[in-house]
Each structure stands twice: as C-alpha cells, then as structure tokens.
Amino acid sequence: MDIKIVDVANKAGVSPATVSRVLNGNSYVKSKTREKVNQAIADLGYHRNDVAKNLRSQKSMTIGVIVPDVNSSYFAEIIKGIENMAYSRKYRVIICDAENQKEKELEYLNLLMSRTVDGMILATPALPDEEIVRYSDKGYAIAVIGRHIEHAEIPCIYTDNVKFSKQVVDHLVGLGHRDIVFLSGYAEAVDSFERLEGYLKGLKEHQIPFRPELVENGNFNESGGYEAMKRLLDKKVKFTAVYAANDEMALGVYKACREAGIRIPEEIAVVGVDNNRISKYLTPTLSTVNQPKYAMGAVIAEKLIDQLNEDAFSDKRVFKVDSELIVRGSTDFRRGPAS
Amino acid sequence: MDIKIVDVANKAGVSPATVSRVLNGNSYVKSKTREKVNQAIADLGYHRNDVAKNLRSQKSMTIGVIVPDVNSSYFAEIIKGIENMAYSRKYRVIICDAENQKEKELEYLNLLMSRTVDGMILATPALPDEEIVRYSDKGYAIAVIGRHIEHAEIPCIYTDNVKFSKQVVDHLVGLGHRDIVFLSGYAEAVDSFERLEGYLKGLKEHQIPFRPELVENGNFNESGGYEAMKRLLDKKVKFTAVYAANDEMALGVYKACREAGIRIPEEIAVVGVDNNRISKYLTPTLSTVNQPKYAMGAVIAEKLIDQLNEDAFSDKRVFKVDSELIVRGSTDFRRGPAS
DNA sequence: GTTCATCTTGAAATCGATTTCAGTTTGAAT
DNA sequence: ATTCAAACTGAAATCGATTTCAAGATGAAC
Numbered sequence: 001m002d003i004k005i006v007d008v009a010n011k012a013g014v015s016p017a018t019v020s021r022v023l024n025g026n027s028y029v030k031s032k033t034r035e036k037v038n039q040a041i042a043d044l045g046y047h048r049n050d051v052a053k054n055l056r057s058q059k060s061m062t063i064g065v066i067v068p069d070v071n072s073s074y075f076a077e078i079i080k081g082i083e084n085m086a087y088s089r090k091y092r093v094i095i096c097d098a099e100n101q102k103e104k105e106l107e108y109l110n111l112l113m114s115r116t117v118d119g120m121i122l123a124t125p126a127l128p129d130e131e132i133v134r135y136s137d138k139g140y141a142i143a144v145i146g147r148h149i150e151h152a153e154i155p156c157i158y159t160d161n162v163k164f165s166k167q168v169v170d171h172l173v174g175l176g177h178r179d180i181v182f183l184s185g186y187a188e189a190v191d192s193f194e195r196l197e198g199y200l201k202g203l204k205e206h207q208i209p210f211r212p213e214l215v216e217n218g219n220f221n222e223s224g225g226y227e228a229m230k231r232l233l234d235k236k237v238k239f240t241a242v243y244a245a246n247d248e249m250a251l252g253v254y255k256a257c258r259e260a261g262i263r264i265p266e267e268i269a270v271v272g273v274d275n276n277r278i279s280k281y282l283t284p285t286l287s288t289v290n291q292p293k294y295a296m297g298a299v300i301a302e303k304l305i306d307q308l309n310e311d312a313f314s315d316k317r318v319f320k321v322d323s324e325l326i327v328r329g330s331t332d333f334r335r336g337p338a339s
Numbered sequence: 340m341d342i343k344i345v346d347v348a349n350k351a352g353v354s355p356a357t358v359s360r361v362l363n364g365n366s367y368v369k370s371k372t373r374e375k376v377n378q379a380i381a382d383l384g385y386h387r388n389d390v391a392k393n394l395r396s397q398k399s400m401t402i403g404v405i406v407p408d409v410n411s412s413y414f415a416e417i418i419k420g421i422e423n424m425a426y427s428r429k430y431r432v433i434i435c436d437a438e439n440q441k442e443k444e445l446e447y448l449n450l451l452m453s454r455t456v457d458g459m460i461l462a463t464p465a466l467p468d469e470e471i472v473r474y475s476d477k478g479y480a481i482a483v484i485g486r487h488i489e490h491a492e493i494p495c496i497y498t499d500n501v502k503f504s505k506q507v508v509d510h511l512v513g514l515g516h517r518d519i520v521f522l523s524g525y526a527e528a529v530d531s532f533e534r535l536e537g538y539l540k541g542l543k544e545h546q547i548p549f550r551p552e553l554v555e556n557g558n559f560n561e562s563g564g565y566e567a568m569k570r571l572l573d574k575k576v577k578f579t580a581v582y583a584a585n586d587e588m589a590l591g592v593y594k595a596c597r598e599a600g601i602r603i604p605e606e607i608a609v610v611g612v613d614n615n616r617i618s619k620y621l622t623p624t625l626s627t628v629n630q631p632k633y634a635m636g637a638v639i640a641e642k643l644i645d646q647l648n649e650d651a652f653s654d655k656r657v658f659k660v661d662s663e664l665i666v667r668g669s670t671d672f673r674r675g676p677a678s
Numbered sequence: 679g680t681t682c683a684t685c686t687t688g689a690a691a692t693c694g695a696t697t698t699c700a701g702t703t704t705g706a707a708t
Numbered sequence: 709a710t711t712c713a714a715a716c717t718g719a720a721a722t723c724g725a726t727t728t729c730a731a732g733a734t735g736a737a738c
Contacts, residue, residue, distance in 0.1 A: 002454075002478070004694060015718045020696055027697095028715050045477065050453035051394045052694035055723050060390065071415050080410065083436060092450070095434055097422060111431070114389035115341075115724095138384065139341070251620070281590070283622040343724060354688045359726055367685050391724035394693050454694095 003046045012040035023048055062092045063304060064117035066108050066124050070097040072248065074274045074293060075123065078145065081297025082121060089305050091118075100220070102126040102188065113140065119304045121145060125189035143304040145296060147190045148318060155303040157296050157319040161191055164289045164323040165198020166205070168243050168271050171287075171325055173206045176335040177241040177269060180208075183228050183253070185220035185245045192220075195245045195273070213237050218249040225252025233260055240268060240335060247272035247279050247288055250330075254282060265333040275326060284329025291323045342385045351379035362387060401431045402643060403451035403459040405444060409436040411587065413613045413632060414462065417484065420636025421460060428644050430457075439559070441465035441527065452479065458643045460484060464528035482643040484635060486529045487657060494642040496635050496658040500530055503628045503662040504537020505544070507582050507610050510626075510664055512545045515674040516580040516608060519547075522567055522592070524559035524584045531559075534584045534612070552576050557588040564591025572599055579607060579674060586611035586618050586627055589669075593621060604672040614665060623668025630662045 005023075009016045014033060021029050022037040029037075040046075054060045065082055067075040079095060086093045094117060096108040105124040112120050119141030122132065129149050136142045136153050143155040172180050182199045185192040196215070203210055216232055218224035225244055229252060232239070244250040250272030257264055264270055264284055272279060275290035299319055306315070344362075348355045353372060360368050361376040368376075379385075393399045404421055406414040418434060425432045433456060435447040444463040448470075451459050458480030461471065468488050475481045475492050482494040511519050521538045524531040535554070542549055555571055557563035564583055568591060571578070583589040589611035596603055603609055603623055611618060614629035638658055645654070 002694095005696095006694085016695080017697080017718055017720095018716085021717090024696080028717085030716060033716080047449075047452045047454070049394075049694055050455045051390060051399065052723090053696070055388075055390045055394050055725085056694080056696045058723070070409075071412070071419065073410070076410050076415070080436075092433070094431070097419075110386075113386045115386070116389045278617050278620055281617055282620055341724095344726095345724085355725080356688060356690095356727080357686085360687090363726080367687090369686060372686080388724055391693090392726075394695085395724080395726045397693070 002049075003044045004049070005046075008037065008040045008044060008046050011044060012036045059118050059308075060116055061090060062094060062117045063301070064094045064096060064108075064112035064120040066096045066098055066105060066112070066120065066122050068098050068100050068105075068123065068125060070095060072274075073276045073278070074246070074291075077293035078123065078297035081294040081299075082301040083297075085298040085301040086305065089302075091301075091305060098124065100186075106131075109135065119143070119308050121300055121304060125191060141304060141308055143300050143307075145300055148320075152317070153307075155300060155307065155317050155319075157300045157303075157321065159291050159296075159321050159323045161194030162198035162201060164273075164325065165195045165243070166202040167325050168273075168289065169199055169202025169206070171327065171331065172241045172243065172269060172271065173202070173208070175241075175269065175331060175333070178206075178208050179211075179214065179239040179241070181214045181216065181232060181239045181242040183216055183218045183225060183242060183244040183249050185218065185249070187217065189220070192245060199243060211237075214239055218244065218252065220246055220248060222248050222252045222255075225249030226255050227252070229253045229256035241331075242268060242270050244270065244272045247274045247276040247286060250286055250288070251278065251282075254286075265330050269333065269335075270330040271325075280328065282330075284332065287328045287331040288326055289323050290326050292321055296321060341388075342383045343388070344385075347376065347379045347383060347385050350383060351375045398457050398647075399455060400429060401433060401456045402640070403433045403435060403447075403456040404462070405435045405437055405447050405451070405459065406462045407437050407439050407444075407464055409434060411613075412616045413585075413630075416632035417462065417636035420633040420638075421640040422636075424637040424640040425644065428641075430640075430644060437463065439525075445470075448474065458482070458647050460639055460643060464530060480643060480647055482639050482646075484639055487659075491656070492646075494639060494646065494656050494658075496639045496642075496660065498630050498635075498660050498662045500533030501537035501540060503612075503664065504534045504582070505541040506664050507612075507628065508538055508541025508545070510666065510670065511580045511582065511608060511610065512541070512547070514580075514608065514670060514672070517545075517547050518550075518553065518578040518580070520553045520555065520571060520578045520581040522555055522557045522564060522581060522583040522588050524557065524588075526556065528559070531584060538582060550576075553578055557583065557591065559585055559587060561587050561591045561594075564588025565594050566591070568592045568595035572601075580670075581607060581609050583609065583611045586613045586615040586625060589625055589627070590617065590621075593625075604669050608672065608674075609669040610664075619667065621669075623671065626667045626670040627665055628662050629665050631660055635660060 005016045005019050009019045018033060019037050021027050022034050063086060069075055083093050098104040098108060105127050121143045123145040132142060132149060133151050136151060146158050148156050148158055182196060184196055200210060216228035218228040242253050244253055250270055253270055262268055272286050272288040275288045279286040279288050344355045344358050348358045357372060358376050360366050361373050402425060408414055422432050437443040437447060444466050460482045462484040471481060471488060472490050475490060485497050487495050487497055521535060523535055539549060555567035557567040581592050583592055589609055592609055596607060601607055611625050611627040614627045618625040618627050
C-alpha cells in the first residue's frame with residue numbers, strides 16, 4: 001500500500017540514490033533530474049519513511065523531555081520554550097509526564113534510552129544525581145533543568161532557590177512580620193531543601209529564631225497546601241505570614257483561610273513561588289516569585305542541540321538564572337512598625 | 340560505542356535471533372539459554388534500538404496528537420486522558436502544539452505522516468474535513484476530537500455545542516436577561532459556528548429578536564475577549580449579559596469590566612465555556628459549561644488504538660458527549676421579574 | 679529402535695531509507 | 709584536440725533489529 005523510495009525512483013526513471021539526494025537537497029543533482037523526481041513524488045504522493053531514515057542516519061531529530069507535571073503552568077511554560085527552540089532547529093519534542101511519581105521518572109528515562117531520541121532534557125526532582133551521571137557516562141546526551149550537576153557533559157539551568165527565598169523573607173520582615181510559616185514541597189525534591197535553606201538564612205540574618213513548628217510539608221500541590229494550613233491552624237501556633245514553596249500550595253492556603261474566615265493580607269500575608277498564571281487572578285492577587293521559565297526552556301534546549309551537533313566548543317555549560325519577587329495584593333499590608 | 344544485539348549474542352554464545360526471542364519473550368527458548376542471554380544483557384547494559392525494531396516491525400507504538408494549544412487547561416485535560424489510556428496500552432504519545440495557527444496544523448500533520456506514528460488524534464479546528472478525509476483515505480489511522488466527520492474509518496468524539504449553547508441562553512433568560520452578547524471564537528473553527536447557532540436557537544425559542552451588534556469576535560483568547568468587550572462598551576449598545584464562547588475570553592471580559600467599573604453579576608452577567616481551572620478562582624467565580632475532557636481524551640485514544648490492532652469489529656465509532664452548565668457567581672443575580 | 683510431534687536454534691532475508699565508491703559526463707582551460 | 713576537475717548518477721553496503729525457513733535435538737508413544 002505504501003509508496004517507497006524505489007517506487008518514486010522507478011516512476012522517475014532514476015535510482016533510489018538520486019531520489020534520496022533530491023529529498024535531502026544536499027549534493028549534486030541535475031536540475032532536470034530533480035524536476036522529474038519531484039514530479040514523481042507529487043504524482044505518487046510519496047512521504048519519506050522517517051523510521052528508515054533515522055535508522056540509517058543514526059539520529060531521530062527528536063529530543064525527549066521528562067517533567068514532573070505537564071499541567072502545572074510552570075512546566076508548561078518551560079516546555080513551550082523548549083519546543084519553540086527545538087522547532088526552529090528542526091527538532092521535534094516528546095514530552096513525558098512523570099505525574100510527580102519517582103518510578104515514572106525512571107520508567108520514562110529507560111523508555112527514552114532506546115535511541116528514539118537524540119538527547120533528553122530532564123526536570124526530574126526525584127532522580128538522584130548519580131543516576132543521571134551514570135546515564136550520561138553511557139553516552140546519552142542529557143541536559144538538566146532545575147538543579148546543578150557537576151559533570152562536564154551535562155548542561156544545567158537552574159535558579160538560585162536560596163537567594164530568592166531569602167528575598168521573600170526580607171520582604172515579609174520588611175512588612176513587620178516575624179512569625180513566618182514555611183510550606184515545603186515533597187522531601188525528595190532539591191527545590192524543597194534549597195528554599196528551606198533560604199528561609200532559614202533569611203531568618204538568621206534578621207535574628208529571628210527558627211521555630212520548627214512553623215514548617216509544614218505540602219507536597220507542592222493545592223490539596224497539600226490546604227491540609228498543611230489546616231494543621232497549622234489547628235496547632236494554634238502564632239504566625240502572621242506564610243511562605244509557600246510554590247503557588248499551587250498557596251492556592252490551598254487561600255482556600256483554608258477562606259474557610260476559616262481569615263483575611264489575606266490583613267491577618268495573614270501569603271507569598272508563593274512560580275508566578276502561575278492563576279496567581280494574578282486570585283483575590284487578593286498573590287505575591288510570588290517569577291522565574292524566566294520560557295527562557296530557561298529555550299536556553300537549555302539550545303544548549304543540548306548545540307551539543308548534539310557539536311557546535312559547542314567547551315562553551316558555557318551551567319546557567320544560574322535570577323528570579324524576581326513580584327509584590328501583589330497578598331502582602332499589601334504593613335503590620336506594626338516597619339523595621 | 341553502542342552495544343548491539345550481536346554483541347549480546349556473542350557474549351552469550353548464541354545467535355542474534357535467539358536474543359531477539361528472549362527480548363520479545365514470545366517463542367520457544369530453553370530456560371537455560373534465556374538465562375545466559377539475560378545475563379549478557381545485564382552485563383553489557385544493553386538497550387534495544389527501537390528505531391531498528393520499528394523499521395522491521397512496521398510500527399512505532401506511538402500515536403501523535405495535534406492540539407491548538409497545550410497551555411489551555413481544556414486541551415491539557417484531554418491530553419492527560421489520551422496519555423494515560425495510551426500508556427496503559429503500551430503506546431507513547433507525541434504532542435504537537437499548533438499554537439492556534441492553521442499553517443502549523445498542516446505542517447505537523449505532514450510531519451506525523453512519515454510513519455513515525457502508528458496513528459494520530461487531531462483536534463484541529465481549522466483543518467477542513469476534506470483534508471482529514473483525504474489523509475485517512477491514503478491509509479493513515481486518524482481519530483478526531485471536537486467535530487463529527489462522516490467517514491467509516493474515522494472515530495470522532497465531540498460535544499453538542501448547539502445544545503449547551505441553547506442551555507446557556509435558557510439560563511440567562513431565566514434570570515431575566517434579554518440583551519445577551521455572544522462572544523465568538525475565531526471564524527475558521529467549527530465550534531464558533533455551532534455555539535453561535537445554539538445562541539440563535541435559544542433566542543428564537545424565547546422570541547427574542549437577534550441583534551447582530553451584540554455579536555463580537557474574540558478569537559478564543561483572553562486579549563481577544565478583552566478587546567471585544569471594550570468595543571461593545573464603546574458602541575454604547577444596551578446589554579446585560581455576555582455569553583463568551585470560552586473561558587479565556589470571559590477572562591478578558593472580567594478585565595474590561597473591572598477597568599470600566601462594571602460589577603459582575605449585578606450589572607452584567609457572564610458565562611463561559613470549558614470550565615478552565617482558573618474559572619473557579621475568579622471573583623466572582625465564573626459560570627461555565629463543563630465538558631468531560633479527560634474522558635473524551637481517554638475514549639478517543641482507546642478507539643484509535645483498538646482500530647490499530649483491529650480489535651474493533653465495526654464497533655461504535657461516533658461519540659457525542661453531553662456537557663453541563665455549572666452555575667456560579669457570575670450569574671448569581673436575578674434581574675427584573677423572572678420569566 | 680522407530681516414528682513423529684514438539685522444542686530449540688541459527689542463517690539469511692527483510693524493513694526503507696542513506697551513503698560510499700566508483701564510474702560516466704560535462705565543460706572550461708590549455 | 710586534449711586534459712582535468714567538477715558535476716552527476718547508480719550499484720551495493722549499511723543501519724540494527726525481527727522473522728521466516730529449515731534443520732537439528734528431544735522425548736514420548738508404540
């Protein structure tokens with residue numbers, strides 16, 4: 001049923017090699033021959049079989065991407081950046097949604113391993129560094145988003161979690177808060193650690209003693225944030241601000257406050273991270289930390305593709321990008337005397 | 340550098356054919372041989388080259404999906420449905436984001452054509468029916484979301500746009516509205532037509548004369564809705580309700596109203612379509628039409644995969660699913676005497 | 679000890695393109 | 709007219725797996 005390159009060759013009265021040359025437009029073909037071949041292609045409605053092409057040429061012009069959750073607007077933006085860069089370089093992208101499950105991260109990694117992709121971009125918070133290094137050493141092209149791996153072959157792009165977390169604390173303390181809750185993401189994720197670290201650093205700098213009862217885990221999702229907030233309210237500990245390690249959890253905080261009749265920002269200030277699309281539609285609008293998500297995706301994709309084509313001469317490999325705090329309604333209230 | 344099946348064969352002291360048999364676990368292999376082979380695979384860290392496998396077996400266990408916009412939570416949900424179903428049937432999914440551009444829809448269609456995928460699911464509002472039929476007739480397995488195509492080989496799933504649009508009008512009229520704006524999506528999309536049709540049908544049933552000045556185009560996106568709403572306000576025509584053909588445009592309506600100091604729902608009622616995640620976080624919460632998005636994705640994926648494996652004996656092919664109006668804050672206000 | 683079905687294995691063909699290598703044409707330069 | 713490099717083309721090898729075909733081994737039944 002399918003039309004193959006030899007059918008085109010026969011119809012045009014040339015060899016398959018010549019058809020291939022026309023198809024790939026590189027080497028010498030007489031323009032008259034080229035016309036004949038193109039005519040035959042059009043007549044037969046021929047489409048090149050990419051699987052065969054890939055096998056012979058040992059590449060697929062495809063890169064694989066593993067993310068924890070495609071539905072979060074954070075990764076959706078990153079993916080867009082990757083996709084557009086890849087597209088402009090004639091690469092295709094396969095997205096794998098690990099759905100926040102560690103096992104699925106590994107499963108997809110193994111799937112991508114079978115050379116259906118030329119390289120991959122990993123945003124896999126739960127996968128240990130050594131695992132990634134191991135695969136890279138095996139000869140697979142890998143780039144990483146969201147963490148830093150010490151390895152000459154692995155391009156990385158990540159934000160300084162510690163730095164912006166400290167900024168969040170600075171901001172809250174500047175508004176007169178001293179009892180600040182930290183809502184962490186799930187424990188395996190590097191981001192959880194680093195944001196906590198920044199929070200602690202911030203407290204220290206302002207000489208505010210650390211109170212462990214003000215730290216709760218919210219698993220990076222809305223319901224986790226909601227449950228965590230309820231636990232905090234039940235504990236009856238005193239606090240006037242909540243720093244949620246992402247916007248999803250902040251959403252849960254909003255819900256819990258609404259149910260408990262607590263006003264934001266008058267009674268409790270809230271800050272999130274990610275600048276999800278939703279955050280500016282909330283009432284009040286949510287103060288949050290913005291990362292250059294799209295650019296991060298684009299940069300890492302470009303880096304990986306460069307590496308695949310060895311355009312990169314020991315070029316820059318590690319990218320640490322800055323984030324900015326966006327102050328909105330949820331922290332638009334000064335409490336007590338300013339510091 | 341890469342380890343191939345013959346390397347494994349040599350190491351295990353058997354032929355490549357035997358290794359292949361072990362790999363695919365089908366036919367007779369002595370358990371002792373199997374062990375030797377598995378040992379060799381483990382020792383060498385062998386990964387099968389799927390490209391070669393696909394070429395020989397003439398399938399890729401992959402389906403392609405083209406959607407107008409991966410960032411919209413509407414399609415994100417559908418994709419999740421597709422992905423999970425595909426995953427459970429051992430298929431992979433390639434997502435193509437046409438970014439609401441007609442040319443990209445076609446471009447991706449041609450890309451997927453080259454047998455990298457076994458079948459495809461199209462949510463391509465701008466692609467004409469005939470084009471889709473043409474490709475299907477060429478022997479490509481195609482399934483369609485969001486419209487109905489009369490063709491024995493093409494599974495379809497779609498919602499009854501006319502029906503729910505009429506329901507929206509019913510709801511608004513029931514609240515006392517008679518001057519109802521319709522905000523349409525871009526003109527090429529079937530959905531735009533059908534939702535307009537339902538709107539007209541609804542007006543007719545309530546003997547409300549159609550006023551063309553109450554229809555504006557908002558291109559299915561937020562800024563389009565915003566601009567359209569501003570045009571309407573500038574025109575100084577009288578209206579008390581807006582039916583936006585999707586939630587994105589409703590978002591723009593909210594923004595325009597906020598800027599103009601118009602209160603929702605007291606001065607203007609708003610209804611959207613899609614039940615985007617954002618819609619219930621707005622103030623006021625947005626009345627909207629919910630579709631079983633996840634299920635739609637899952638059903639159409641299952642149907643396509645069935646067809647690929649010819650499990651389907653002239654089974655059901657066309658699925659028309661029901662949508663429900665979710666009444667929320669944006670229409671929570673009765674004006675004048677009820678009908 | 680035959681016989682015959684069932685297991686078990688390997689050699690070689692195959693999937694559909696690309697690419698190397700070598701041979702032929704062409705045309706400009708002498 | 710001759711020479712030689714560049715332009716053009718095709719035959720055949722190749723990518724790395726699967727699968728067919730045939731042959732050899734095994735073992736149960738008589």
